[in-house]
Amino acid sequence: MQRLLLASTSTVHGKPYLTYILPELQEFFSGVSEILFIPFARPSGLTHEAYTKIAKKAFAEIGIAVRGLHEFDDPVKAIKKAQGIFTGGGNSFVLLNTLYQFQLIPVLKEAVLQGIPYFGTSAGSNIAGPTIRTTNDMPIVYPPTFDALGLIPFNINPHYLDPDPESTHMGETRETRIKEYHFFNSLPVIGLREGSWLNVQGDRITLKGTLPARWFSLEEIKEIPSGAVLN
């Protein structure tokens, strides 16, 4: 049975990296002594080494070791043998492109379907959906496709931001962007506010965290309360 934690963000304002979600991670990765970290999204252009160090430090708090995928000669084997997987945030285009370059998309999908617990933040959550077409990131590299892991049946918009009624900026609001998406795409989208995450156990997907999420489908736009099970 597949098990995933898909978080909007790694960090909430004013707290260190991953701190807000450590209790959930401890439960989710119960029995896991080491996780495999996928550092390919490279936030702020961080090297794989530097990014892995950050993940290591956070997971040390709950007694779990971390190794970066770039440390392995055979990344396919590393994924297949992982006790747990964490894909960090950064740029979704860079992340997806790198996974395709190393032909890791089918391997990663299969591993999660086989039951290896998967944790993603931001871009790492985005790629769990069918496509990255609702990322907020800049298209700084051109991936061979926008199709991603498709482990859940709808797209994620991480770092979901409500329109600011005080704003004088004329760029599109997040809601406008997602509505535009629906002129060209039919799959629903969940806007996950920072501090929210999805807990996926097989087909059962539960919204967690303190905030509601915003659901966009062709039929309706609505708020979903924390704790709700999505169908």
Next chain:
Amino acid sequence: MQRLLLASTSTVHGKPYLTYILPELQEFFSGVSEILFIPFARPSGLTHEAYTKIAKKAFAEIGIAVRGLHEFDDPVKAIKKAQGIFTGGGNSFVLLNTLYQFQLIPVLKEAVLQGIPYFGTSAGSNIAGPTIRTTNDMPIVYPPTFDALGLIPFNINPHYLDPDPESTHMGETRETRIKEYHFFNSLPVIGLREGSWLNVQGDRITLKGTLPARWFSLEEIKEIPSGAVLN
């Protein structure tokens, strides 16, 4: 000699569509009685008809007629015969993808190089650069490439936004995104704040409007004052 006006936005806060730039448009399109409008970026999913109506209304203020590219049976001929061209904003991916679908990218480039004056706002400015890799838009469709018209030798980031020191949102700032771009791309980027535009006359590119722009290259990040000529 190529002539372009590349604006960050069509609309500044509190003013109707294009109003802030009408005096410049009047001068730029002096002698032009009708312009060809490219409505393909479809802001808010607007139909080509509805979007063209908006452009028509604005240009009527300066006595210039507007026809939408979708109204022509032969879009290639329409571009070649245009007295002037205006590409409106919206979604850069949708715009670029549609231009490629109709095989209009080389035609449009050639037309501008031949001297047909080109005005773009937001996505319409973005495609004048070598690529759309510095768009802010959501990748709601997958274009065959991110390469665009390449009429100027650097990329544009429209609607450039300065970091908000009060923000508690953890999504990347615009500056961070453009710095990430430079880990994978070497071409410079100009961040055009709303109300700014570039006036291109052959190789001479002048920043206009009331605000400075932000310049990002591999070597440096700096502010460029309005009125400056870019090299």
